[in-house]
Amino acid sequence: MSTPDGTTPGAPDPRLVLRGVDKGYDGLDVLRGLELSVQPGEFAAVIGPSGSGKSTLLNLVSGLDRPTAGEILVDGEPPRTRSGRVAYMPQKDLLFPWRTVLANTALGLEAQGVRRTEARRRAAALFDAFGLDGFQHSYPGQLSGGMRQRAALLRTVVLERPLLLLDEPFGALDSLTRRELQRWLAHMWHTYRWTVVLVTHDIREAVLLADTIHVLSPRPASVTARIEVPRPPRGGDGPRALDAVTAAEVEERVLAALAAPSGAAR
Numbered sequence: 001m002s003t004p005d006g007t008t009p010g011a012p013d014p015r016l017v018l019r020g021v022d023k024g025y026d027g028l029d030v031l032r033g034l035e036l037s038v039q040p041g042e043f044a045a046v047i048g049p050s051g052s053g054k055s056t057l058l059n060l061v062s063g064l065d066r067p068t069a070g071e072i073l074v075d076g077e078p079p080r081t082r083s084g085r086v087a088y089m090p091q092k093d094l095l096f097p098w099r100t101v102l103a104n105t106a107l108g109l110e111a112q113g114v115r116r117t118e119a120r121r122r123a124a125a126l127f128d129a130f131g132l133d134g135f136q137h138s139y140p141g142q143l144s145g146g147m148r149q150r151a152a153l154l155r156t157v158v159l160e161r162p163l164l165l166l167d168e169p170f171g172a173l174d175s176l177t178r179r180e181l182q183r184w185l186a187h188m189w190h191t192y193r194w195t196v197v198l199v200t201h202d203i204r205e206a207v208l209l210a211d212t213i214h215v216l217s218p219r220p221a222s223v224t225a226r227i228e229v230p231r232p233p234r235g236g237d238g239p240r241a242l243d244a245v246t247a248a249e250v251e252e253r254v255l256a257a258l259a260a261p262s263g264a265a266r
């Protein structure tokens, strides 16, 4: 049994809750009555029409912006950029071209007050897992698009915050590189068990990666469907891939929810 925002009575406290969230800009109604809940260790995908307010939603959860009405709680507290609970990877990788890859990936830690040598030591420890070993002293311009996105993700993950927000991390990549990085991210998530909110336009990406898919209506956006992806139980040493028939069924459900009039697809 779930409550309307997707929380289950008796379940552990959610990592993220949005209750009745409205957001508008100068007369433009972007989010209206948005409800969302994400449990610790859950991979949640948010999918919706272009311009529906997905990036706006992540800006609110990161604490960069405030809702007009409603409540947002990360581990029971309102998000604040300085609270250290949320790590946000925006759409553009924003690596500084004049800094080495290692210096770029340590930047978030340094901004948080970690000493430079310690920040670089912690970032360097992840280079192998992120497929970047040997590129510590290269510059972003010397990396492929996929490597740049992995470096941007490393810079985000190394902050070790409880909630990871990813805004279309693979949107700008060619389809082969995107598939490769999606599979890689599935493995990484299996290893590290991050709590993730992923914004994407790509239904297959959502089905490949997520435990739950939250479908937004057109603007003003609310969550019109919360679809649980029936993954095999955790355990074993690989990501919990769906069989092709189940994956196709879930894709159909997401498509139907995207096509349904607001409120009709729960």
Ligand SMILES: Nc1ncnc2c1ncn2[C@@H]1O[C@H](COP(=O)(O)OP(=O)(O)OP(=O)(O)O)[C@@H](O)[C@H]1O
Pocket: 025, 028, 030, 048, 049, 050, 051, 052, 053, 054, 055, 056, 057
């Ligand atoms: N700071 C702002 N000031 C005014 N309007 C804004 C601001 N940020 C976003 N908007 C508007 O809010 C609406 C939703 O934008 P948002 O970028 O959140 O949508 P999105 O779903 O992420 O879009 P896309 O899928 O194209 O990336 C758009 O009409 C946008 O112009």
